[in-house]
Amino acid sequence: xxxxxxxxxxxxxxxxxxxxxxxxxxxxxxxxxxxxxxxxxxxxxxxxxxxxxxxxxxxxxxxxxxxxxxxxxxxxxxxxxxxxxxxxxxxxxxxxxxxxxxxxxxxxxxxxxxxxxxxxxxxxxxxxxxxxxxxxxxxxxxxxxxxxxxxxxxxxxxxxxxxxxxxxxxxxxxxxxxxxxxxxxxxxxxxxxxxxxxxxxxxxxxxxxxxxxxxxxxxxxxxxxxxxxxxxxxxxxxxxxxxxxxxxxxxxxxxxxxxxxxxxxxxxxxxxxxxxxxxxxxxxxxxxxxxxxxxxxxxxxxxxxxxxxxxxxxxxxxxxxxxxxxxxxx
Ligand SMILES: [Zn+2]
Numbered sequence: 136x137x138x139x140x141x142x143x144x145x146x147x148x149x150x151x152x153x154x155x156x157x158x159x160x161x162x163x164x165x166x167x168x169x170x171x172x173x174x175x176x177x178x179x180x181x182x183x184x185x186x187x188x189x190x191x192x193x194x195x196x197x198x199x200x201x202x203x204x205x206x207x208x209x210x211x212x213x214x215x216x217x218x219x220x221x222x223x224x225x226x227x228x229x230x231x232x233x234x235x236x237x238x239x240x241x242x243x244x245x246x247x248x249x250x251x252x253x254x255x256x257x258x259x260x261x262x263x264x265x266x267x268x269x270x271x272x273x274x275x276x277x278x279x280x281x282x283x284x285x286x287x288x289x290x291x292x293x294x295x296x297x298x299x300x301x302x303x304x305x306x307x308x309x310x311x312x313x314x315x316x317x318x319x320x321x322x323x324x325x326x327x328x329x330x331x332x333x334x335x336x337x338x339x340x341x342x343x344x345x346x347x348x349x350x351x352x353x354x355x356x357x358x359x360x361x362x363x364x365x366x367x368x369x370x371x372x373x374x375x376x377x378x379x380x381x382x383x384x385x386x387x388x389x390x391x392x393x394x395x396x397x398x399x400x401x402x403x404x405x406x407x408x409x410x411x412x413x414x415x416x417x418x419x420x421x422x423x424x425x426x427x428x429x430x431x432x433x434x435x436x437x438x439x440x441x442x443x444x445x446x447x448x449x450x451x452x453x454x455x456x457x458x459x460x461x462x463x464x465x
Contacts, residue, residue, distance in 0.1 A: 162253075162301050164260050171260040173253070173301045174353050178216035179204075179265075182223035184237020188271030191288060193222060193238070195277040196269065200236055203292035206342060207300065212351040212359055212408065215300060227266035230254055234299075236292075239268040248273055248291050248331055251298035267295045274334075281337040290332070290339035297327050302349050304329045304428050306381045306421055307394050324392055329428040344391045351408040364411040364449030368458035369402040370418045372438055376402030377462065379434025381421050384414040384449075396421075396429070411451040416443035418460040438462040 163170035183197045197219075204217035220233075227235045241247065247270055254264040269275070269291065276285035307324030320332050325345040332339055342350075351359055370380035376397070382404045383394040389410060397404040397418075420436035421429060441462040447455045 162298075162303050164255055164257055166258065166260055172353060173255055173260050173262055175300065176261045178218045179234065179299065180218045180220050181234040181236060182220050182225060184226055184235055184239075185222050185224055186226070186238045186271075188238040188240075188269070188273075188275060190271075190273070190285065191238070191275040191277055195275070196236065196238060196288065196292075197222070199277055199288040199292045200296070202289050202340075203296050206293055206340070207296055207350065210342065210347050210350055212347065212356050212363070213354045214356050215350065215354050217296075227268040228252060229266070230264065232264060234264050234266065236267040236295075237269070238271040240271045241268065242272055244270060245272060248286060249295050251295050262299075262301065265299045267292075267299060269295075276335075281335050283335040286331065286334050287337045287340070290326075290337060293340060293342070294326050294331075297346065297350070300350060301353050302327055302346070305345050305349070305394065306396070306429060307343075307345050307383070307392060324394075329425075345393050348393045348406070348408045355408070359408060361452045362411075363408045364451055365405060365407040365409060365454035366414060366416070366447050366449050366458070367403070367405045367454050368416070368443075368447075368460065370397045370404065370460045370462060371402050372435070372462050372464065376400050377418075377435060377438070378402065379421060379426075379430055379436075380404070380418045380438070380460075380462065382406065382460070383417045383419065384409065384447075385417070386410065386412050386414050388412055405454070406449075407454075409449040411449050413446040413448050416447055416458065416460060417441070418443075418462055437464050439465055 162173040185193050187193050207215045225233050225235045227237045249269040251267045256263050274285045275288045276282035277288050305325035305327040308328035309322040310318035311321050313319050320330050325343050326339050370377045380397040384406050385392050395404050395406045419440045422436045443458050443460050447458050
């Protein structure tokens with residue numbers, strides 16, 4: 136069975152429209168004609184709903200959410216803070232001033248493990264409230280080592296908390312089609328990849344380089360602007376900008392992989408919060424995932440994978456000179 140984590144239930148949100156060229160992997164909302172990051176401007180004060188699921192209790196969920204929030208808080212290059220407020224009778228999905236995470240029985244969403252919804256102040260992009268539901272239809276696991284056949288609650292909580300913090304999906308992952316028409320993850324390069332790993336695994340309890348770059352871009356620690364670098368450029372096809380091209384930066388010295396999309400009609404992309412150093416850049420079509428997990432409109436996927444003609448250096452405290460990656464139709 137294919138399991139999509141967290142389609143955003145978008146309230147006042149430009150679904151899939153990530154911020155402009157200086158941003159990536161992030162949710163955005165238009166303010167005064169430009170797209171700004173959607174972020175918390177205060178610690179995330181959250182409640183956990185008192186509803187149990189058949190396979191896990193509200194207390195189990197509280198434990199999983201506590202561990203997942205601690206994982207995001209522990210990223211040294213970012214400043215993220217969660218504050219647990221208590222168990223509540225409120226349910227997720229209600230605009231009630233309480234950021235609530237909880238189990239809900241959603242039989243109609245039989246492939247959705249969980250989802251995050253937002254209330255955003257559209258004058259400045261601040262998140263006012265966000266709710267996360269975890270579908271109690273699934274067999275959840277809260278065991279330290281995972282449980283065969285059950286979905287790891289902490290892993291899904293880590294992914295949903297990434298959305299709650301303002302991250303969108305990452306396309307760093309590989310899937311293959313299964314006999315029933317679904318997709319199975321064969322390699323994941325990011326917790327924010329939209330398709331969950333197979334039941335029984337706990338690998339997604341650990342943030343990867345791409346997740347860390349994204350959260351550090353949204354909530355940079357004080358030294359980030361001077362200690363990291365960025366890469367900027369554009370992807371073109373027949374001389375025209377290519378919206379939606381996926382650009383992957385690979386550092387051959389460290390093995391780090393971070394990616395973003397060309398996010399406007401000029402094909403411009405930017406990848407920020409990189410460890411300074413040389414990167415190999417690859418542009419590829421988004422043809423290994425469902426486009427609507429990333430973009431709200433159609434994008435061009437008819438092109439071959441292409442590499443930048445040279446290595447690009449992300450300089451400490453700055454951004455590379457813009458580079459153009461030219462692709463050709465399949
Ligand atoms: Zn998701």
